[in-house]
Amino acid sequence: MDTQQFTVATDRPEIRRWMRSVGAITRTVVAAAPLHDVLDLIARTAADLMGYEFCGVLLPDPERRKLIIEGSSGLSTEYVARVNADRPVRLDQDAAVEAPSSTAFRTGRPVAIADIDATPQFAPWGGVAKEQGYRAMISVPLVESNDVVIGTLNCYRKGTYSFEPEEISLLTVLADHAALALTTARLRSDEAVRMDELVILNGELHQQRDLLQRSEEIHRKLTEIALRGGGVPGIATALSILVSRPISIEDTNGSTLGRSTGHFAVSVDEGDVEYPWHPVLLSENEVARIRVHAGGTPLSSIDTRAIEHAAVVTSLEILRSRTADEAAWRLHGEVLNDLVGGEPSALATVVERAQRLGHDLTVDHTMVVVALSDVRPDDVDLCQQQAVRRIHAWAGAQEPKPLSGIHHDRIVVLIPDMGPDTAEHVRRLVASNRPPAVSTAVIAGPCSDLPSYNRAYRAASGALDMLVLTGRADESVSLDGLGLVGLLLQLDDTTQLLRYADRVLGPVRAHDVTRGTDLILTLRTHFAGGLVAGTTATRLHVHPNTVGQRLRRIHSLTGMDLTRPDEAMEIAVALTVGDVANSYREAR
Numbered sequence: 272m273d274t275q276q277f278t279v280a281t282d283r284p285e286i287r288r289w290m291r292s293v294g295a296i297t298r299t300v301v302a303a304a305p306l307h308d309v310l311d312l313i314a315r316t317a318a319d320l321m322g323y324e325f326c327g328v329l330l331p332d333p334e335r336r337k338l339i340i341e342g343s344s345g346l347s348t349e350y351v352a353r354v355n356a357d358r359p360v361r362l363d364q365d366a367a368v369e370a371p372s373s374t375a376f377r378t379g380r381p382v383a384i385a386d387i388d389a390t391p392q393f394a395p396w397g398g399v400a401k402e403q404g405y406r407a408m409i410s411v412p413l414v415e416s417n418d419v420v421i422g423t424l425n426c427y428r429k430g431t432y433s434f435e436p437e438e439i440s441l442l443t444v445l446a447d448h449a450a451l452a453l454t455t456a457r458l459r460s461d462e463a464v465r466m467d468e469l470v471i472l473n474g475e476l477h478q479q480r481d482l483l484q485r486s487e488e489i490h491r492k493l494t495e496i497a498l499r500g501g502g503v504p505g506i507a508t509a510l511s512i513l514v515s516r517p518i519s520i521e522d523t524n525g526s527t528l529g530r531s532t533g534h535f536a537v538s539v540d541e542g543d544v545e546y547p548w549h550p551v552l553l554s555e556n557e558v559a560r561i562r563v564h565a566g567g568t569p570l571s572s573i574d575t576r577a578i579e580h581a582a583v584v585t586s587l588e589i590l591r592s593r594t595a596d597e598a599a600w601r602l603h604g605e606v607l608n609d610l611v612g613g614e615p616s617a618l619a620t621v622v623e624r625a626q627r628l629g630h631d632l633t634v635d636h637t638m639v640v641v642a643l644s645d646v647r648p649d650d651v652d653l654c655q656q657q658a659v660r661r662i663h664a665w666a667g668a669q670e671p672k673p674l675s676g677i678h679h680d681r682i683v684v685l686i687p688d689m690g691p692d693t694a695e696h697v698r699r700l701v702a703s704n705r706p707p708a709v710s711t712a713v714i715a716g717p718c719s720d721l722p723s724y725n726r727a728y729r730a731a732s733g734a735l736d737m738l739v740l741t742g743r744a745d746e747s748v749s750l751d752g753l754g755l756v757g758l759l760l761q762l763d764d765t766t767q768l769l770r771y772a773d774r775v776l777g778p779v780r781a782h783d784v785t786r787g788t789d790l791i792l793t794l795r796t797h798f799a800g801g802l803v804a805g806t807t808a809t810r811l812h813v814h815p816n817t818v819g820q821r822l823r824r825i826h827s828l829t830g831m832d833l834t835r836p837d838e839a840m841e842i843a844v845a846l847t848v849g850d851v852a853n854s855y856r857e858a859r
Contacts, residue, residue, distance in 0.1 A: 286598045289716055292316045293448055293591060294498065299726075300456045301494045303463065309456045310342020313449045317426055318344040321442065325405055325427040327351075328413075328449070329360060329372055338372055338423065339362050343428075350403045358395055368392060372423050379420050381408040381443060383434040387598035407432035411442045413450040416552035416586070424449060444597075447554055455583060462486055462487060489513055489577045493584040503529035503559075503588055510561070510581045511535035514574040517564035520585060523557060523705050524657060528589075537564060551582045551589070558589050599729035600659060602628060607685070611638075611678050613725030621721065629673045636685040637718040639694045640726065640731035641701045644681075644744050646708035651680070654708040658682055658701040665700055681732065685718070695747045702745075711738055714749040771847030775842060779829040790828075793821045793847075802833065 299312050314326040328342035338350045338360040354360075360372045370392055371382040384408055387393040387400055389527030400406075405427035413422040419639045424446045466487075492513075496505045500618075503520050511518040518531040530537040551559035561582055563570070570578075606625050607616035610632070622632045644832040646654055655677055662684060675684040684697050698712035715727035730750055737753070738744065779790050791813065797818070800806035805824070808815040822833060831838040 287321060289598070290591065291592060292320055292443075293594065296448065296452045297494070297587060297591075298498065300452050300459065301491065301498065303459055304456075306453075306456055306460055306547045307342060310562040311344065312342075313424065313452065314342045314344040315426065317445055317449075318441070318499060321426065324429050325403065325670075327427075328422060329410075329425060330422040331362065331376070336363050338376060340420075347403060352528075367467065370395075372410040372425060375412045375423050376420050379412050379414055379418070381409060381411045381439050383407075385433050386431040393399070396738065402425075404429055406430050407434075409434050409442065411439070411446040413453060414445055414554055415450055415454055415784075416554060421450060421453060425576075435591075444590075444594060448587075448594075449619065451553075451583075451587055451590065455587075458583075459487075459490070474477070480557065485573050485856060489573075490580040490584070492583055493577075494587075496657065497584050497588045497591075502592075503585060504532070504589065505529070506581055507531045507561075507587055508533060508535075509578060513577045514563065514570065515568075518581075519562045519564070521560050522552070523559070524659075524661070524703060525705075526661065528559060538595075549582055551576050551585045551588055552711060553586045559585060561585065567771065596660065596663065600663065600676070601672060603663075606630070607674055607676035607683055608678050610674075610685075610721070610724045611683060611728040613722065618721045625674065628674075629672050631671060631683075632721070634687050635719050636687050636724075637689040637694075637714060637716040638673075638718060638731060639684045639686060639697050639712050639714055640725045640728065640735065641682045641684070641698055641710050641712045642680075642735045643703075643708045643710055644739075646703070647706065650706040650708070654703045654706060655680070657703060661700045662697065665696075679727065679732070681735070683728065685724075694749075698747045709745050711744045712737060712745065712747040713738070719758040731782070772845045775829065775831075775845035776849060779825055782824070782828055788821075790821055790825055793818065794825060794842070797822070797833070798846070802839065 272636045293316075296309070296312055296316060299309055304312075310328040316329050318326040319321065323345075323581045325345035326343065327340045327346055329338040330341045331338055339355050340346070360370045361530050362369075362373055362376060364370075364373065366374070366377070369377070369382050375382040378541075384390050384393065387406060387408060392842070393400070407428045407430065411424045411426075415426060417422050424442070432623060478692070492511055493506055498511050499505075501509075507518045507520050507529040508531045510532075512535065515535065517535045517537040519527060519537050520529045521527055546562050547566050548560040548562045550557045551561060557639055561578060563578065573688075606621055606628065609621050610625075625632045641658075642655055643658075645650065659675065659677060659682065662673075662675045662682065666675055666684075671687045673684050673686045675682065677683070684700050686693055686697075694712055694714045696837075701712075702708060702710040713731040715731040716723070718724045718727050734748070734750060738748070776791070778796075779794070782788055783790050789811075793807065796810050797807045800810055802819045804815050808818045811818070826832055829842065831842055833839045833842065
């Protein structure tokens with residue numbers, strides 16, 4: 272196996288190189304270049320950015336029975352001609368014998384082959400592969416926003432090669448942009464064809480020709496605004512002029528990405544008035560909404576076309592922005608994870624790395640750790656990504672800038688100069704409406720030296736676990752506000768805590784394990800209900816006599832009487848101490 276490994280440069284010049292390359296594809300589409308030139312550029316861009324020797328873009332024939340190489344980089348003309356003529360990639364074969372490209376096209380998922388000589392499905396192309404000189408390949412599907420696969424991006428290496436997950440993820444991002452560019456290029460090509468047809472049609476079709484010409488102008492104007500760096504606000508303002516009414520563009524959580532300004536500015540007095548909206552799609556996901564405010568006349572067909580073009584351009588702008596943001600987030604996340612992880616070898620360079628990102632770790636920071644709850648498992652990643660995006664947008668406007676990232680599925684924000692309401696504001700930024708998710712935050716610190724960040728995180732993480740045990744959520748609390756629990760969570764050594772808890776409640780826990788009883792749960796509920804047996808029975812949905820029997824069993828196991836204040840307090844402290852020690856141990 273080739274020992275070469277894929278690495279991603281995360282410095283800013285590399286990010287700018289990605290942006291320039293992605294922008295070049297967009298500019299080629301805007302310039303109405305032939306489709307073949309666009310496809311060649313996509314293949315060449317993949318090869319340049321990822322370091323592949325050969326790349327190709329495969330599209331299905333009109334009958335969708337085979338894939339044809341329509342664009343390439345590094346592949347010889349003879350190889351392309353022979354594969355297309357003699358060994359095309361068929362789409363009508365059984366899944367057990369189909370080519371890797373066919374599998375990627377059929378399933379919509381990347382397929383990587385580390386060694387084609389060891390892959391039976393690749394046998395029909397073995398001869399031409401050796402002539403071309405490649406040994407490993409990956410096929411990434413090109414997927415439209417409506418979840419339809421429109422082709423594949425194939426990349427090849429001369430030697431055997433193991434494609435890493437991060438490499439595949441970056442290729443997928445590039446493939447998504449290529450699919451959008453391909454779709455846009457086809458749209459422009461289709462419109463150009465129809466415009467040519469309008470020239471020879473009779474006068475009854477002149478109105479349709481004018482509509483398409485105007486659509487071309489709209490698309491070009493909106494795309495040029497995005498290329499000039501106008502961003503989503505610039506797209507909103509340009510669209511408002513085209514449709515003669517205010518426009519606002521929101522993300523899926525309802526936050527404003529851009530509003531029209533000037534003559535058709537969005538009024539701040541409109542409050543929560545609902546207006547029609549048009550979805551902005553990226554791959555199969557809705558990433559934004561274009562909201563069209565009230566106007567004097569109904570929307571015309573050209574207005575509707577303008578909104579559709581604006582949705583396409585907005586999706587391209589969001590993809591461009593996300594590509595840059597995700598590269599920056601990885602850098603921030605690496606620094607934060609090394610900092611709160613506390614690994615000595617990582618801490619040796621963390622201050623310098625943070626400084627390059629604009630964060631001064633020599634000053635005190637307050638730590639806010641936020642956990643999500645009441646969220647579907649399938650939505651956890653999406654909610655976290657949306658939360659990180661909102662946190663980074665907020666942090667970018669602060670001075671000095673907070674450092675944030677995700678550590679062990681919890682969002683951590685380090686704030687150098689925290690105001691009284693900052694933690695609650697951060698918690699609300701993490702919470703989500705679409706999809707729904709509840710956020711709970713714990714404030715720890717201040718952290719004054721590098722080892723204190725690890726201690727603060729462990730204490731805050733343990734506090735979040737304790738809040739779950741007590742049923743508290745959707746709030747921001749500090750370690751100081753947790754009283755005895757907060758104090759115990761800040762201890763470095765919990766050995767004595769565990770010994771004390773085991774001495775008092777060890778027999779009760781052992782009874783639960785061996786007999787399958789719920790004495791600890793009963794005890795916890797009894798204290799939460801103010802030591803009232805009737806309240807405990809109601810909360811546990813059992814008869815009061817059952818509660819009485821359980822309490823007597825606890826008395827026999829511990830030798831302590833819950834009706835005596837001093838012994839009840841000792842049991843309560845042991846219960847709390849045990850929870851704290853266990854939470855602390857899990858946070859490590």
